[in-house]
Amino acid sequence: MKGLFLFAVSFTMLFCSCYYDKEEQLYPKVTAKTCDTVNVNFQKNIEPVINNYCVTCHGSNAAGGIDLSSYDLVKAKADAIYNTISHSSGFSPMPKNSGKLDNCKITMFRKWREAGMPY
Amino acid sequence: MKTLVLLVLTFITFSACSQDIDSLLNAAVSKPVDYTTATFKSTRILNGHSVERMKTKQLDVRIHHRFGEMSSGSYEFWGLDQSNIFLGLDYGITDWLMVGAGRSTYQKSVNGYTKLSLLRQSKGEKNMPVSFSLFLGGDANGLKWEYPERKNYESSRMSYIFQGLVARKINERLSLQITPTYIHRNIVPTVMDSNDSYSLGFGGRIKLSKRISFNWEYYYVIHPFLESGPFNRNVLSFGFDIETGGHVFQLLLTNAQNMTERTFIDETTGLWSKNEVRIGFNISRVFSFQK
Numbered sequence: 077m078k079g080l081f082l083f084a085v086s087f088t089m090l091f092c093s094c095y096y097d098k099e100e101q102l103y104p105k106v107t108a109k110t111c112d113t114v115n116v117n118f119q120k121n122i123e124p125v126i127n128n129y130c131v132t133c134h135g136s137n138a139a140g141g142i143d144l145s146s147y148d149l150v151k152a153k154a155d156a157i158y159n160t161i162s163h164s165s166g167f168s169p170m171p172k173n174s175g176k177l178d179n180c181k182i183t184m185f186r187k188w189r190e191a192g193m194p195y
Numbered sequence: 196m197k198t199l200v201l202l203v204l205t206f207i208t209f210s211a212c213s214q215d216i217d218s219l220l221n222a223a224v225s226k227p228v229d230y231t232t233a234t235f236k237s238t239r240i241l242n243g244h245s246v247e248r249m250k251t252k253q254l255d256v257r258i259h260h261r262f263g264e265m266s267s268g269s270y271e272f273w274g275l276d277q278s279n280i281f282l283g284l285d286y287g288i289t290d291w292l293m294v295g296a297g298r299s300t301y302q303k304s305v306n307g308y309t310k311l312s313l314l315r316q317s318k319g320e321k322n323m324p325v326s327f328s329l330f331l332g333g334d335a336n337g338l339k340w341e342y343p344e345r346k347n348y349e350s351s352r353m354s355y356i357f358q359g360l361v362a363r364k365i366n367e368r369l370s371l372q373i374t375p376t377y378i379h380r381n382i383v384p385t386v387m388d389s390n391d392s393y394s395l396g397f398g399g400r401i402k403l404s405k406r407i408s409f410n411w412e413y414y415y416v417i418h419p420f421l422e423s424g425p426f427n428r429n430v431l432s433f434g435f436d437i438e439t440g441g442h443v444f445q446l447l448l449t450n451a452q453n454m455t456e457r458t459f460i461d462e463t464t465g466l467w468s469k470n471e472v473r474i475g476f477n478i479s480r481v482f483s484f485q486k
Contacts, residue, residue: 094381096381098382098388099385123339124339127303132300132301139263139271140271181341
C-alpha cells in the first residue's frame with residue numbers, strides 16, 4: 077500500500093514536468109545566432125548534425141561502406157555528404173527515409189567545406 | 196492529459212486500499228484462488244512490453260540488437276553488418292512492481308520505467324478474465340544540441356510513455372494482449388505537429404513446445420506526432436521465444452529500427468512492402484537475489 081502510494085506520488089510529479097513546446101515557436105526565426113554559417117567548425121556545428129541524422133546507420137556499422145563516426149572520416153567524405161544531403165542528381169538522398177535537412181544545415185555544411193573543414 | 200493521469204493515479208491508490216480489505220476477507224474465508232502464471236515467457240512480447248514482470252528481488256539483464264535492412268543485400272550481409280544496441284536492467288521490487296532502465300545507441304537515449312501489475316487473471320474464489328499492468332516510462336535523447344548557440348532546455352530531451360497492458364491467457368498454448376499507448380514529447384518541430392501521440396498494440400504468442408513459442412506484435416499509430424513525413428509506419432514483428440534455463444532468447448523480424456517505446460512505436464520509417472525488414476534479437480538472463 078505504501079509502495080503504491082509512493083509510486084503514484086512520484087509519477088504524478090513526473091508528469092508535472094510535461095511541456096507542450098513547438099520548436100518553431102520557441103525559436104521563431106533562424107537568426108545569425110542560431111544558424112551560424114560564418115564561424116562554422118566541426119565540433120560545434122557539424123558533429124551534432126552528423127550524430128543526429130547520420131551515425132545511426134553510418135557509425136561504426138558503416139552502412140554502404142560509409143563510416144562517419146569521426147572528424148577524419150567525415151572530412152574524407154565531405155563532398156559525397158554534401159551531394160547527398162542537398163539531394164543532388166545522381167546521389168542517394170540522405171538522410172535516408174527521412175525529410176531533407178533544412179537549408180541552414182545544408183548551407184552550414186557547404187560553408188564548412190569552403191572554409192577548409194576546420195575542427 | 197495531466198488531469199486524466201492524476202485521476203488514474205488517484206484511482207490506483209484507492210484501489211490498493213480496497214484490495215487490502217479483499218485480501219483480509221479472502222484469508223478469513225480460506226477459499227483457493229487459482230492465479231494464471233506465465234502468460235508470456237518474458238517481460239517483452241518482442242519489441243514492446245508484455246504483462247509479465249520480474250518477481251521480488253529478481254534482476255533481468257537484457258541485451259537487444261536490431262540489425263540493418265535485409266534489402267541491403269549480400270555486401271551488407273543482409274543487414275547484419277549494421278546494428279543498433281539496447282542494454283537494460285529490469286528489477287522486481289515486489290511481485291507486482293518492477294522498475295527498469297536502459298540505454299540505446301539510437302540518439303544515445305536513456306530510458307527508465309515502472310511496470311505495475313494491478314490485476315491478475317484468475318479463477319476460483321476470484322474470477323478475473325484478464326491480467327492488467329500499467330507501464331510508465333521516461334525517455335531522454337542524449338545527443339549534443341544541434342544548435343548549441345541558442346538557449347536549449349534539458350526538458351526538450353524528454354518524452355514520456357504511458358501504456359495499459361491487458362492480456363489474457365486463453366489456454367496453455369495461446370495468449371493475447373492489447374496495449375493502448377500514449378506518448379508525450381516535450382518538444383516537436385512545428386505547430387502542425389502534436390506533442391501527444393496515441394497508438395494501439397496487439398500481440399500474442401502460441402506455445403509450440405515447452406521451451407519455444409511463436410510471438411507476434413503489431414502497433415497501429417492512431418494519432419502520430421508528426422503531421423507529415425516518413426515516420427508513423429505501423430510496426431509489425433514476428434519472432435520466436437527460446438527458453439533455456441535462466442535465459443530467454445527472442446529472435447525476430449521487424450520493420451522497426453529501434454528498441455525503446457518512443458522510438459519503435461512512433462519513429463519507424465521502414466515498410467514491410469518495401470522489404471525494409473530487419474533481423475533482431477533480445478537476450479535476457481535472470482539473476483535472483485532472493486535468499
